[in-house]
């Protein structure tokens with residue numbers, strides 16, 4: 001039953017008639033169960049981006065709104081929490097704090113819902129929320145998606161700011177997802193300012209944990225770097241990245257910052273971002289320069305929800321980051 005649901009197929013999609021194999025009590029309960037599963041995540045609105053992405057605002061059973069994004073090439077980015085407690089200073093979701101956890105059912109329900117619109121062959125846990133803060137539910141969802149849900153294990157991407165429990169538990173799972181680590185800077189003090197409530201990892205320790213997992217699973221670690229003008233786009237950071245990642249089984253994703261109403265951070269020019277990617281490549285770090293999906297449709301994490309839930313615009317918030325530049 002769960003397999004069919006996760007694949008957005010009707011319960012009578014199999015070759016055999018339900019009455020031939022399903023216990024009678026379950027058969028009777030099936031319509032109510034199907035309705036309950038459908039109620040876990042309902043489409044509130046959809047917003048097509050020029051880049052081929054489709055951003056979904058999704059209503060949960062209690063009326064809370066979350067976001068999922070259908071990406072090009074059959075990918076889906078899902079949320080794991082309503083809000084987030086990490087409080088990254090550049091992120092809209094981080095400004096509101098954590099409202100509640102999603103259940104594993106609500107996480108898989110985003111996939112089931114998205115599959116009614118497009119095929120989904122890859123799921124990245126990079127939407128609203130920090131997956132490590134809802135670890136049991138996320139691991140349960142990963143297990144279902146990587147078995148009955150038909151998603152290849154390395155096409156499930158667990159994204160985190162870094163957490164001891166994740167590094168301990170992920171290698172023990174039956175379904176081992178790929179891992180993405182939000183690095184954002186090579187300087188521990190700056191990282192503490194940018195990600196105020198993330199566990200205090202020295203970037204070198206984070207990479208050490210990442211490398212261990214990459215070697216254990218055979219998939220490279222993706223390092224996420226939200227590129228912010230004047231904050232982490234300096235030559236000193238390029239040197240730091242080369243020092244950390246040269247020779248590692250890793251892919252660096254540079255993602256120019258997507259402006260957020262009410263926050264004062266800016267994206268660097270495309271030329272600067274491209275130049276950083278080129279320099280890193282030349283110095284032996286496999287690097288991709290990526291646009292975040294659906295920029296033209298309020299694509300920053302949590303922006304759609306903020307638009308739908310808070311019609312009154314927020315006052316401009318100026319965030320002061322001390323001693324960041326170093327160049």
Ligand code: SF4
Pocket residue numbers: 084085086087088091092093094095127128129130161301
């Ligand atoms: S960037 Fe991710 S971890 Fe940071 S506050 Fe936003 S949702 Fe949370």
